[in-house]
Amino acid sequence: MAFVQFTGVSLAFGARDILSDAALYMAGGTKAALAGPNGAGKTTLLRIVAGQLAPDSGERAVQKGTRISYLAQSGASYAGCTVYDEAEKAYGAVEALVAERDGIGTQLESSKEGDVDLEALIEAYHHLDESIAGSGYWRRSDRIREVLEGLGFKPEDSDRQVDELSGGWQMRVALAKVILENPDIMLLDEPTNYLDIEARDWLEQYLVTFAGGFIVVSHDRSFLDSTVREVYELWNGRLARYPGSYTAYEGRRAQELESLFKAWEAQNEEIARLEDFIRRFRYQASKAAQVQSRIKLLDKIVRIVVPEGMKRVHFNFPPAPHSGRIALTLDGVRKAYGQQRVVDELSMTIDAGSKIAFVGRNGAGKSTLMRLVAGVDGDYDGSIKPGTGITVGYFSQDVADSLDESRTVEEEAAAACPTNLLPGVRSLLGAFLFRGDDVEKPVRVLSGGERSRLALLKMLLHPANLLVLDEPTNHLDLDSKDVLLDALKRFDGTVLFVSHDRFFIEGLADRVLELSCGKSPRLYYGDYAYYLSKKAADAAAMADGSGQDGGSASSSAAASHQSSPAGDKPVDAKASREQDKRRKVERNRLRKREEELLARLESIDVEKTTLNASMAEPENYSDGASMKALQATADALEAEAVTLSAEWEAVALELEGYADLE
Secondary structure (H helix, E strand, O other), X not given: OOEEEEEEEEEEEOOEEEEEEEEEEEEOOOEEEEEOOOOOOHHHHHHHHHOOOOOOEEEEEEOOOOOEEEEOOOOOOOOOOEHHHHHHHHHHHHHHHHHHHHHHHHHHHHOOOOOOOHHHHHHHHHHHHHHHHHOOXXXXXXXXXXXXXXXXXXHHHHHOEHHHOOHHHHHHHHHHHHHHHOOOEEEEEOOOOOOOHHHHHHHHHHHHHOOOEEEEEOOOHHHHHHHOOEEEEEEOOEEEEEEOOHHHHHHHHXXXXXXXXXXXXXHHHHHHHHHHHHHHHOOOHHHHHXXXXXXXXXXXXXXXXXXXXXXOOOOOOOOOOOOOOEEEEEEEEEEEEOOEEEEEEEEEEEEOXXXXXXXXXXXXXXXXXXXXXXXXXXXXXXXXXXXXXXXXXXXXXXHHHHOOOOOEHHHHHHHHOOHHHHHHHHHHHHHXXXXXXXXXXXXXXXXXXXXXXXXXXXXXXXXXXEEEEEOOOOOOOHHHHHHXXXXXXXXXXXXXXXXXXXXXXXXXXXXXXEEEOOEEEEEEOOOHHHHHHHHHHHHXXXXXXXXXXXXXXXXXXXXEOOOOOOOOOOHHHHHHHHHHHHHHHHHHHHHHHHHHHHHHHHHHHXXXXXXXXXXXXXXXXXXXXXXXXXXXXXXXXXXXXXXXHHHXXXXXXXXXXXXXXX
């Protein structure tokens, strides 16, 4: 069985512990997320698992023959060949096997019956031949094209020179190569960063059905919930494992953090009280004994450390300026690049206060329409008229180029900050991942991602009542996305946005505008869940010949175009629906049981913690009978936890068989 594990691993950078006595085990069936605040060392941990970085201490063991593939967070750079040829390099290890097999074949041709090594050569040849066949090497052309198209490449992109691609598309090539290597274990560091929703969904489905094991770092909550069954959290150098979905981890972690924050706040109050007493009476001889007593108490306190990334920040927009009922009116808007029509005959009225997500594949015109609406691009046909009193705030990755490079991060943010928010500017910067010494960085040394985050914060601080946001969630971690999402939900103005984060779209959009190459835009008057259900219903209706259509953005009317069903569905389709219904009932039963098991396992953990505290009390550990009873209870809880964990794993495995119903 393929596996990789490490135990007792510690690593420090200077005075900071990145890992402290950490242990991790990954096997073929592992489907895990790696969580932790920004800067906790998640990438470092993945590099240790991959064997690229040696820890200060501890042991790393890999089962012989285990194949591990690692996708770095960024930095992929390819040149000198086509996209297809670069992807084909993923089969390099198999090509070595082919060469070895062919070499043995040459020896066999010159061998004679009765040679001592003949049987061994034949066995080696067949073993290599089976390995090559099992790798899919002979079908690699179809597989390469399937993976590239799944990740968003068009068929004609296969023949493009890879060095023509942007950094984001080169990262997609890197991800394609990891997938095509078909390893036993994959280590994926933020693989969704450069993917649109369609490519993200393809990767999600691939990981759900992937036979090997993986551990993934991602800032996409929906993606994690769909793909992982356990979460490792790296925090303050400690690595802890949480069984269950990512949402289950967040719920349990929220309870733990609430207790931690209460203890941290209580400790800070106690420290402040002691320091205040010492400061006031340090030089009074009559209080010398009391001062010394408090100094000793202060020295004995083991400080509770809460990393900056775990301190939640709340952010409110400046009040939106008053406007009329209509935010924007588009009439017959058309935009083309040469012969390619990107936006075609778009007419719609956008009500003030609405939150509209622009969705569609790459190249469908989402960013183009954002620029038109924001007034950045005036080269189009038709008309776009802002409503009365409308002021626009626009964000795209390009606006980062307009930052003042002579300032520090804090100075640049403060320059755009309303007076009433200035006292909290550092907290706001922290919400956008500028923490500690980062706020003193000169703007000129910031990375592309850091520039985008700073530009986004600056735009959000400017009073506006129509926000046009092109991929605002890029380069934000989960906590920062939550801060932004909460603020946008409370914002009383209008928001038009593009995002590839499904959780973010689901949490914010009350309407969805779908853009498609070669088709008229369509506006769905409902949230993202409604949009998906309507799309699925339309697809089923079209497959059955009823030809139902969804919402339309060709006018400001909210009516959907529908036609009557074209007749009864085939019998086999009816049987298929009945089967799906039965399977959904069984899936829901399994989900309910999974929730019950996880809830009981969490309850057992709480009971064990309480028991351990009781065992530490003098009246118990000095009483043999009490200790025996407490230990018996602890043993029973441990036995129950083992049984329930085994059942949970079985239920989780069975649920995988219903992934196609999602």
